[in-house]
Amino acid sequence: MEHVRIGYDFRRNLYSIFIEKDELVAMPLEFKERESRYCELDPVVSVPKEVAQGVMNDLWREGLRPDGYKDEIKVADAMKDHLSDLRTLCVKPKERY
Secondary structure: OEEEEEEEEOOOOEEEEEEEEOOEEOOOOOOOOOOOOOOOOOOOOOOOHHHHHHHHHHHHHOOOOOOOOOOHHHHHHHHHHHHHHHHHHHOOOOOOO
């Protein structure tokens, strides 16, 4: 069974991603000089969709959002509050008899 875990190191301000599958574990990346600027590159990570989805879900739970993300529920609630304020300002109160 695949397992993805996200950890956050506050001291270093870094997120860590841990991936396990049965008895296998993903190892840290290693950087090396490339032989030529035009050499073919292998992917850094290739994972099944379920693992990628697990990483995304865990990052979301940790509070990470895409740049420009707007929480639609919060935006809708803010619009409702704004419209309520406008109604209060623009609509004349009914006269009492």
